[in-house]
Amino acid sequence: MLKVEGITKYYGDFLAVDHLSFEVKPGEIFGLLGVNGAGKTTTFRMIMGLLEPSDGRITLNGKPIDYSVTDEIGFLTEERSLLTKLTVREQCIYYGTLKGMNKELIETRLKELLERFEIPEYIDKPIKQLSKGNQQKVQFITAIINEPKLLILDEPFSGLDPFNVELFKQEIKRMSEAGSMIIFSSHRMEHVELFCKKLVIMLHGKPVIEGYLQDIKEQFRKKNIFLKADIDIDLLKKIDGVVSIEERADEYEIKIRDNEVVDQVFSVVAKKGKHVTKFVVEEPSLNEIFVAKVGEEYDK
Ligand code: ATP
Numbered sequence: 001m002l003k004v005e006g007i008t009k010y011y012g013d014f015l016a017v018d019h020l021s022f023e024v025k026p027g028e029i030f031g032l033l034g035v036n037g038a039g040k041t042t043t044f045r046m047i048m049g050l051l052e053p054s055d056g057r058i059t060l061n062g063k064p065i066d067y068s069v070t071d072e073i074g075f076l077t078e079e080r081s082l083l084t085k086l087t088v089r090e091q092c093i094y095y096g097t098l099k100g101m102n103k104e105l106i107e108t109r110l111k112e113l114l115e116r117f118e119i120p121e122y123i124d125k126p127i128k129q130l131s132k133g134n135q136q137k138v139q140f141i142t143a144i145i146n147e148p149k150l151l152i153l154d155e156p157f158s159g160l161d162p163f164n165v166e167l168f169k170q171e172i173k174r175m176s177e178a179g180s181m182i183i184f185s186s187h188r189m190e191h192v193e194l195f196c197k198k199l200v201i202m203l204h205g206k207p208v209i210e211g212y213l214q215d216i217k218e219q220f221r222k223k224n225i226f227l228k229a230d231i232d233i234d235l236l237k238k239i240d241g242v243v244s245i246e247e248r249a250d251e252y253e254i255k256i257r258d259n260e261v262v263d264q265v266f267s268v269v270a271k272k273g274k275h276v277t278k279f280v281v282e283e284p285s286l287n288e289i290f291v292a293k294v295g296e297e298y299d300k
Pocket of ligand 1: 011014016034035036037038039040041043
C-alpha cells in the first residue's frame, strides 16, 4: 500500500503542498486532481523520491521512499523523458537494467508489450523517427517494463488519438487487475470518472474534495433531470428546489437541489406534460462537482 501522511512542501516561504494525506491499495486507481498550480507535480515528485517533503511521511508497503523502493515505481509524467537517439529496444534494455531486470526478461516483456500496443515493427527503430503518439507508447512501455507496484500517470492520454487512448486504457485496467497501485491525474474529468473510484482534488496545495467518487456524488446532492416532453416550462421553474432549467436541442436539463425535488417535478410533468418520452434522473458529473467546489474555494 502507498501511504501518504500529512506531506507538506515549502519552496522557500511558499507553501506548495499543505498536509496532504491519502492511501492507495493494490489494485486501486486513485485520482489526484487539481487546477494548474494546485501542487500535483510537487506531490508526484515527492512520491517518486525526487523531492524531499518539508514535513510528513510517504511509505510504499511500509518502507520509506528511497532508491531501494523507487525501482518499484513507474511513471509517465508530462515532462517526457526518452533517449531519442536510441532504438526502442536499446532504451528499454537501458531502463530495464536500471530497474534490476535481466536482458532476457526485458526482451520477452518488451516484445509482449509492443504487440499489445500494436507497434512490434518499431523494435529496432530510433525513437526520434517515431510519431509523437508512438513515442508516447514507447514511454509508457518503458514505464511498465518491470511491472511496477506503483504507477504514476500524469495526463497519459494527451496527444493520443481515440484508438490509442483505448489501448492505453486497456493496459491501465490490466495493470490494476494484476494488483498494481495506480495514481492517475488528468484535467479530463470523464477519464477520471471512468477509472478512479477514489480521488482527491487539490487547490492551493490542500484537498478540497476527497474520498470515494460515489460518496462525493451523494454528498453533493444536486441532481439533474433530463426531460423530453411538451410542457409549460414556467410551471417547473416555480417548484421550490429547481435550481435552473436549460433548454437543449430536443430536451430540457433541469438542475435540482436534491433528491426530494424529483417527486415534485415528476408530479407536475405527469399532470401537465404531453408526449413525455424521457424522464431520467442522473447524478452530477465529476466535472460539474469540480467546477462548483473548486470555483467556490478558488478566491478564498
Ligand atoms: P499544473 O497542473 O500546472 O502542472 P501542478 O498542480 O502540477 O500544476 P505544481 O507544479 O506542483 O502544480 O506547483 C505548485 C505550486 O508550486 C505552483 O504555485 C508553482 O508555481 C510552485 N512551484 C513549483 N515548483 C517550484 C519551484 N521549484 N520553486 C518555487 N515554486 C515552485
